Amino acid sequence: MVEVDAGSDTLHLEVPATAAHVGRLRRALRRWLTGALAEGDDDAVDNLTLAVSEALENAAEHAYADRDEAGTMTLAACRESAAPYAVIITISDSGTWRAPSVGAGYRGRGLALIEELAETYTVTPGPSGTTVTLRHAG
Numbered sequence: 001m002v003e004v005d006a007g008s009d010t011l012h013l014e015v016p017a018t019a020a021h022v023g024r025l026r027r028a029l030r031r032w033l034t035g036a037l038a039e040g041d042d043d044a045v046d047n048l049t050l051a052v053s054e055a056l057e058n059a060a061e062h063a064y065a066d067r068d069e070a071g072t073m074t075l076a077a078c079r080e081s082a083a084p085y086a087v088i089i090t091i092s093d094s095g096t097w098r099a100p101s102v103g104a105g106y107r108g109r110g111l112a113l114i115e116e117l118a119e120t121y122t123v124t125p126g127p128s129g130t131t132v133t134l135r136h137a138g
Contacts (some may be wrong), residue, residue: 008032009075010078017064022056029089032077037074037083037138044136048089051117054110055091055132063095063130080122085138090128090131095127 011032015021029052033045053076059073073093080086084095114121 008035008053010076012074012076014072014074016061017070017095021061021073022053025056025073029075029077036077036079036085036087037136041085046063047117048087048134048136051114051134052089052091054114054117057093058110058132059093059095062094062098064111065098066096067119071115080135080138083138085136087136087138089134089136092129092131094129097130112130124126 001107011027011029013028015025026049030045033048033108037044037112056073056075060070064071071094073091075091077087077089080088111123113133114132119137121133122133124131124133
């Protein structure tokens with residue numbers, strides 16, 4: 001289990017980019033969000049947890065597909081000073097960006113799901129990896 005201080009203003013976890021670690025990070029984020037967001041804001045906790053889980057799954061499955069060993073993925077979250085319950089969450093890897101497939105059948109819906117669940121989000125691919133940033137205004 002990943003230890004999380006639910007009352008902390010920040011969360012920073014770096015783990016191997018594997019499917020097994022996605023669940024651990026998802027549970028850690030949920031615990032942190034429960035302390036960071038307004039009491040009773042269960043929908044925001046659920047939506048952000050699912051959106052982040054999708055981004056983590058993408059990192060675990062795609063970022064290091066061209067390598068023999070998994071790299072790492074990082075989950076970071078912090079309270080934003082703009083509002084008492086505003087948060088910024090980033091998911092990053094140092095792998096290779098893979099553009100979403102066209103006509104992927106039942107797959108390829110992760111970014112569309114993130115768009116529906118997060119108030120705002122950005123995806124920043126680059127030569128040293130990809131970063132997904134989600135913001136919740138609180």
